Amino acid sequence: MSQSQDIIKGFVKENIGKAQEWxxxxxxxxxxSKQSFKVGSISVLVRNTRKDARRGGKLENSWLGPYGVKAVNEKGLYTHINSSTGLPLKKKFNPFYLKNFTQELAASIISTNTPDEEKSNPVIVKLLCSIIQHYDGHSSELME
Structure with missing residues (x-):
C-alpha cells in the first residue's frame, strides 16, 4: 500500500513541476514589455486612463505628454519627469500604458487637421512638437 502511494506521489510531484514550469x-x-524606454529620454506619451472610466469625453486627449523617463524600478514600472518643469510625476506607469513619441506621430496628428499644402512642412511638425512639450498634452491650457 505505502509503496504504491510513494509511486503515485512521485508521478504527482513530477506533473506538478511540469505544470508550474509551463x-x-x-x-x-x-x-x-514589448517596448523599452531609455532612462533620460524625453519622448514618452502616457495613456490617459482617466478617460477610460468616464462616460463621454470623446474630445479628451487619449495620450498625455511627452514626458521624460527618470527611472525604472525592479518591477518594471517607469517613473517620469515633467519635461517643462523637471519635476517627477507622483504616479509610476506600467509600460503597457506608454508609447514612444516621435516626429512622425506629430506629423500624423497634423495631417488629420491641416490642409494638403501644409501636411509635409517640417517647420509645422517642429512647432507642434515644441507646443506639445511645453503644454505636456493638457488640452485645457491650449484652449485658453
Missing part, C-alpha cells in the same frame, strides 16, 4: 513560461511571456 505556467511560469506563459506568465513571463505575457508580462514582458
Amino acid at each position: 505556467q511560469k513560461k506563459n506568465f513571463d511571456k505575457r508580462q514582458q
